[in-house]
Amino acid sequence: MDMFFYPSSVVVIGASNSPFNLGATICRALNEYSTYNGVVYAVNRKAEDVAGCSGFVSVEDIPGSIDLAVIITPAGVVSGFVRQCADKGIKHIVIESAGFSEEGPKGLAMQQEIDGIANAHGIRVMGPNCLGVLNTKNRFCCFYGIQEENFKTFAHETGSISYIIQSGGIVVMIMEAFKTDVVKANKVVSIGNKSDIDEADVLEYFNKDKGTEVIGIYLENIKEGRRFIDAAKKVTKPMLVYKVGKTKEGSKAAASHTAGLANNDLVFDNACKQAGIIRVNSISELYGLPKIFTCMPPLKGKRIAVFTNSGAFGGISADLLVQSGLEMARLSPETQQRLEKTGQIFNVSNPVDLGPTISMQTFTDIFDILLSSDEVDGLLPVPSLWHPMVIEAIGELVKKCMKYKKPAAIYTPNAAFKTISYRAEHKVPLFESLEEAVRALCVSYRHHLYMERKTHMPVSDGDMKQYPDK
Amino acid sequence: MDMFFYPSSVVVIGASNSPFNLGATICRALNEYSTYNGVVYAVNRKAEDVAGCSGFVSVEDIPGSIDLAVIITPAGVVSGFVRQCADKGIKHIVIESAGFSEEGPKGLAMQQEIDGIANAHGIRVMGPNCLGVLNTKNRFCCFYGIQEENFKTFAHETGSISYIIQSGGIVVMIMEAFKTDVVKANKVVSIGNKSDIDEADVLEYFNKDKGTEVIGIYLENIKEGRRFIDAAKKVTKPMLVYKVGKTKEGSKAAASHTAGLANNDLVFDNACKQAGIIRVNSISELYGLPKIFTCMPPLKGKRIAVFTNSGAFGGISADLLVQSGLEMARLSPETQQRLEKTGQIFNVSNPVDLGPTISMQTFTDIFDILLSSDEVDGLLPVPSLWHPMVIEAIGELVKKCMKYKKPAAIYTPNAAFKTISYRAEHKVPLFESLEEAVRALCVSYRHHLYMERKTHMPVSDGDMKQYPDK
Numbered sequence: 001m002d003m004f005f006y007p008s009s010v011v012v013i014g015a016s017n018s019p020f021n022l023g024a025t026i027c028r029a030l031n032e033y034s035t036y037n038g039v040v041y042a043v044n045r046k047a048e049d050v051a052g053c054s055g056f057v058s059v060e061d062i063p064g065s066i067d068l069a070v071i072i073t074p075a076g077v078v079s080g081f082v083r084q085c086a087d088k089g090i091k092h093i094v095i096e097s098a099g100f101s102e103e104g105p106k107g108l109a110m111q112q113e114i115d116g117i118a119n120a121h122g123i124r125v126m127g128p129n130c131l132g133v134l135n136t137k138n139r140f141c142c143f144y145g146i147q148e149e150n151f152k153t154f155a156h157e158t159g160s161i162s163y164i165i166q167s168g169g170i171v172v173m174i175m176e177a178f179k180t181d182v183v184k185a186n187k188v189v190s191i192g193n194k195s196d197i198d199e200a201d202v203l204e205y206f207n208k209d210k211g212t213e214v215i216g217i218y219l220e221n222i223k224e225g226r227r228f229i230d231a232a233k234k235v236t237k238p239m240l241v242y243k244v245g246k247t248k249e250g251s252k253a254a255a256s257h258t259a260g261l262a263n264n265d266l267v268f269d270n271a272c273k274q275a276g277i278i279r280v281n282s283i284s285e286l287y288g289l290p291k292i293f294t295c296m297p298p299l300k301g302k303r304i305a306v307f308t309n310s311g312a313f314g315g316i317s318a319d320l321l322v323q324s325g326l327e328m329a330r331l332s333p334e335t336q337q338r339l340e341k342t343g344q345i346f347n348v349s350n351p352v353d354l355g356p357t358i359s360m361q362t363f364t365d366i367f368d369i370l371l372s373s374d375e376v377d378g379l380l381p382v383p384s385l386w387h388p389m390v391i392e393a394i395g396e397l398v399k400k401c402m403k404y405k406k407p408a409a410i411y412t413p414n415a416a417f418k419t420i421s422y423r424a425e426h427k428v429p430l431f432e433s434l435e436e437a438v439r440a441l442c443v444s445y446r447h448h449l450y451m452e453r454k455t456h457m458p459v460s461d462g463d464m465k466q467y468p469d470k
Numbered sequence: 471m472d473m474f475f476y477p478s479s480v481v482v483i484g485a486s487n488s489p490f491n492l493g494a495t496i497c498r499a500l501n502e503y504s505t506y507n508g509v510v511y512a513v514n515r516k517a518e519d520v521a522g523c524s525g526f527v528s529v530e531d532i533p534g535s536i537d538l539a540v541i542i543t544p545a546g547v548v549s550g551f552v553r554q555c556a557d558k559g560i561k562h563i564v565i566e567s568a569g570f571s572e573e574g575p576k577g578l579a580m581q582q583e584i585d586g587i588a589n590a591h592g593i594r595v596m597g598p599n600c601l602g603v604l605n606t607k608n609r610f611c612c613f614y615g616i617q618e619e620n621f622k623t624f625a626h627e628t629g630s631i632s633y634i635i636q637s638g639g640i641v642v643m644i645m646e647a648f649k650t651d652v653v654k655a656n657k658v659v660s661i662g663n664k665s666d667i668d669e670a671d672v673l674e675y676f677n678k679d680k681g682t683e684v685i686g687i688y689l690e691n692i693k694e695g696r697r698f699i700d701a702a703k704k705v706t707k708p709m710l711v712y713k714v715g716k717t718k719e720g721s722k723a724a725a726s727h728t729a730g731l732a733n734n735d736l737v738f739d740n741a742c743k744q745a746g747i748i749r750v751n752s753i754s755e756l757y758g759l760p761k762i763f764t765c766m767p768p769l770k771g772k773r774i775a776v777f778t779n780s781g782a783f784g785g786i787s788a789d790l791l792v793q794s795g796l797e798m799a800r801l802s803p804e805t806q807q808r809l810e811k812t813g814q815i816f817n818v819s820n821p822v823d824l825g826p827t828i829s830m831q832t833f834t835d836i837f838d839i840l841l842s843s844d845e846v847d848g849l850l851p852v853p854s855l856w857h858p859m860v861i862e863a864i865g866e867l868v869k870k871c872m873k874y875k876k877p878a879a880i881y882t883p884n885a886a887f888k889t890i891s892y893r894a895e896h897k898v899p900l901f902e903s904l905e906e907a908v909r910a911l912c913v914s915y916r917h918h919l920y921m922e923r924k925t926h927m928p929v930s931d932g933d934m935k936q937y938p939d940k
Contacts, residue, residue: 250789319720
C-alpha cells in the first residue's frame with residue numbers, strides 16, 4: 001500500500017491540454033500547487049507535456065521505472081492502458097475513470113477484464129470510479145479536479161485524521177470543512193467501486209500509519225464484511241464510520257452510485273459494536289467530531305460538569321447529556337464551596353452558572369477546581385463570547401485539560417456562522433452546536449470503553465448495551 | 471397586549487448616564503438606533519437626560535400620560551416604582567430586573583408584592599427577569615444591552631416570524647442567526663419569570679397578529695398547562711416549540727434560571743400533539759426551520775423527489791427521508807422518460823442524478839416535470855454549488871414551487887460556513903444541513919395535517935401516531 005501514498009514517480013494517463021481535461025488538473029496539482037518532489041509524467045495521444053510534466057504517447061515510452069499510474073480516460077480504453085502498465089512493470093494503479101460496475105453488466109465486464117490483467121501481473125488497483133489519493137505528508141495528491149485554493153488549504157497542512165471515503169463528493173465536503181477547523185487531514189483515500197483495494201486494506205494500512213491518529217470512514221457498501229470487521233478489531237485508533245443504506249431506499253440509491261450490494265444495516269451495526277467502530281449520525285460528524293480525539297484527552301467516565309453564563313444553555317446541556325447516556329456530575333459541598341470562593345458565581349451546583357464574570361482568574365480557578373475534582377470526568381463548557389477575554393480563557397482551558405488529562409467539549413452559544421468564524425480565527429477546538437459537543441463527549445467515552453475491552457478488559461455484549469451511543 | 475408592542479410613550483425607569491447602565495442601552499436603542507417615533511423618558515436619581523430622553527426623578531413628574539413603563543433597577547426598589555406607575559395610571563409594565571422568584575423565597579415575596587399592586591390597579595406586567603419586547607413593525611425595542619449592530623440587522627427589517635422566548639440568551643442567538651438568513655423577525659417577547667403575562671397570553675395575541683405567520687416558542691416551564699394548550703388549539707399558524715426539561719436534570723437546571731416548576735415531559739409531548747404544536751429538537755431548529763413555512767407552500771403528502779448531482783447525497787437523502795417517516799416518490803416510466811429527454815441525466819429514477827449539467831433549461835425542465843407530477847408532493851433538491859449557474863437555478867426553483875404549490879427544502883452539499891455565506895449573499899432559502907432540510911419537510915407536512923384536523927377533518931389520536939415527527 002505504501003506506493004499509493006509515497007510514490008517517487010507517477011504517470012497520469014489521460015492528462016492532456018484539451019479544455020476541461022481532468023488529468024491535467026492532477027498534473028497541475030502535483031507540479032504547480034504542490035511541493036511534492038517526485039517526478040510526474042503525462043500520457044496522451046499527442047505526447048504533449050502537461051503543466052510541466054513530460055508527455056508520452058504510451059506508458060512504455062517513459063524512461064526509467066514508475067511507482068504509480070493514475071488512469072483517467074474514458075472507460076473503454078482503460079484496460080489497454082492497464083496492459084501497458086503491466087508491460088512496464090508498474091505494480092500500483094489508481095483508476096479514476098467512471099463507467100464500470102456502477103453502470104451495469106457491460107461496465108462490470110470491463111472491470112472484470114481489468115481485474116484479470118491486474119491479478120495476472122500482481123498489480124494492486126484502487127478504484128475504478130474514484131477520486132484517488134491524498135497524502136499531506138509528502139503533498140502527493142491525485143484528486144482530479146482539485147482547485148488551487150482547495151489544495152493550498154487542505155493538502156498543504158499535515159494533520160492527523162485519515163479518511164477512507166467511497167465517494168468523491170464527500171471528500172470535497174471534508175476539504176471544505178477543514179478550511180475553517182483546527183484539525184487537518186493526514187491521508188485521504190477515495191476507494192470508489194473497490195474492484196481490488198477495499199476498506200479493509202486501507203484500514204490495516206492506516207492502523208500502522210504513524211501520522212494517523214483518527215480514522216474516518218464513509219461507505220456505501222462493505223465488500224467483505226468479515227474481513228473488514230476482523231481488520232477493525234485490531235485497530236486501536238478511533239474509527240468513525242458513516243454508512244449509507246440504513247433503509248432499503250438508501251441502499252438502492254447507493255447501489256446506483258458505487259455499485260455495491262445492500263448490506264443488512266442491523267448486522268452491520270452489531271458488527272461495529274463488536275469491532276469497536278463508532279457509527280456517526282451525519283457527514284458533518286465525520287469531520288466535526290475527530291477534534292475531540294486529537295485536541296483533548298479521552299473521557300474515562302460519564303460524569304460531566306457543565307459551566308456556562310447562559311441559564312438557558314445550562315438546562316439544555318443537562319437534558320442533552322442525560323438523554324445521550326452521560327451524567328451530570330454531582331458536586332460535593334466542598335467543591336461547591338471552593339467554587340463559591342472564586343468570585344461572582346451565580347450558581348455553584350452543576351450546571352455552574354458563571355454570571356457575567358470577566359476575570360481570567362475566576363475562569364482558571366473554575367477550570368482547576370472542576371478538572372482536579374474526582375467527582376468530574378469531563379467538561380461541557382458553554383461560555384458566551386460576549387467579551388474578548390472569554391476566547392483567551394478557552395485557550396487556557398485547552399491547556400488545563402491536557403494537564404489534568406480530562407476532556408472538554410467546548411461550545412459557545414452562537415449560531416454556527418459566528419462559532420466557525422471564531423474557531424478559524426482563534427484556532428480553538430469549538431464544536432458547531434451543543435448537540436455536536438455532547439456527541440463528542442459520547443464518542444470519546446465510547447472509544448475509551450472500546451479500548452479497555454480491546455487492550456485488557458473483556459466486556460460482554462450485555463455490558464456494551466449500557467454504553468452511551470446516541 | 472397591544473400596548474406592549476405599540477406604545478406611543480415609554481418611560482425607562484433606571485436609565486442613567488452611569489457607566490454600564492443597562493437602562494441607557496434601551497434609551498439609545500429607541501432614540502438613536504431606531505426610527506421608533508414614540509416619546510421616551512428616563513427616570514433616575516439625578517433626573518438626567520439619557521441619550522436624548524428627558525430625565526425625571528420620579529414617574530409622577532413626567533408630563534402627560536405614559537403607555538408603557540420599562541423597569542430596569544435593582545430588584546429591591548422595583549415595587550416602589552410599580553406603585554409610582556400605578557399612581558401615574560400606567561397600565562403596562564415590563565420588569566427586566568432580575569432577583570425575584572428565580573432566586574428563592576425572598577425574591578418570590580418581592581414578586582408577589584408587585585403582583586398585588588398590579589392586580590389592585592389593573593396593571594399588566596411582563597417579566598420580571600426578562601429581556602423585554604421587540605416589534606419590528608414600529609421599531610419599538612426595549613431589549614436591554616442591545617448593540618447598534620444587532621439592532622440594525624435584526625430590528626430594522628420586518629419579517630413574519632414572532633417569538634415567545636423565556637430566556638434572553640436564546641433571543642440573542644436568534645438575532646445572530648437571522649443576520650445571515652432569509653427570514654426575519656416580526657415580534658419577539660422575552661417573558662422571563664412570567665408573574666403575570668405568560669406564554670398563553672402572548673400566543674393568543676400572536677395568533678390574531680396580522681404580521682405574524684409563524685410562532686417560535688422557547689419554554690423552561692409552562693405556567694398553566696391547560697390554558698396554554700387551549701390557546702394553542704385555536705392557533706392556525708405553525709407553532710414550533712423547544713422546551714427544556716426533558717429530563718429531571720434539565721428541569722432542575724431550568725428551575726434555577728427562570729423559577730418554573732418541572733413539568734412532566736411526556737404529558738407535555740402528548741398535549742402538543744393534541745394542540746397542533748410542533749416540538750423542535752434544538753435551538754437551531756427554532757430559527758432554521760421557519761423558512762419552510764414562509765418561503766414555501768405547505769407539504770401536503772409524503773412523497774418526496776430528490777434531485778442531486780452527488781451520488782453520495784442521493785443515498786443519504788433516501789435514508790433520511792424514509793427514517794423520518796416520509797417516502798421516496800416513485801416516478802412512473804412516463805415521468806422517467808420525460809426526465810430522460812431533458813438532457814444529460816445520469817439517473818432518472820428517484821433520486822434523480824443530474825450529472826454535471828450546467829444548462830438552465832435542463833434544470834427548469836426537471837423542476838417542471840417533478841413539480842407538475844401527481845406522483846410527487848415535494849422536493850428535496852441537493853445540487854452542488856460548483857458553478858454560478860446553480861445558484862440562479864435555485865432562484866428559479868423557488869418561483870416554480872410557488873407556481874405549482876409544492877415545497878422544496880433545498881440543501882447544497884457544503885459544510886455549514888459556505889452554505890450560510892451563500893444564503894446571506896444570494897437570499898435563497900438554503901438549509902444548513904441535509905438533516906435540517908428533511909426536518910423542514912417533516913414539520914411542513916405535520917403542520918398541514920394539524921391544519922386539516924383543526925379546520926375540517928377530525929383526526930383520531932391513533933391516526934396522529936402515523937404522522938412523521940422525527
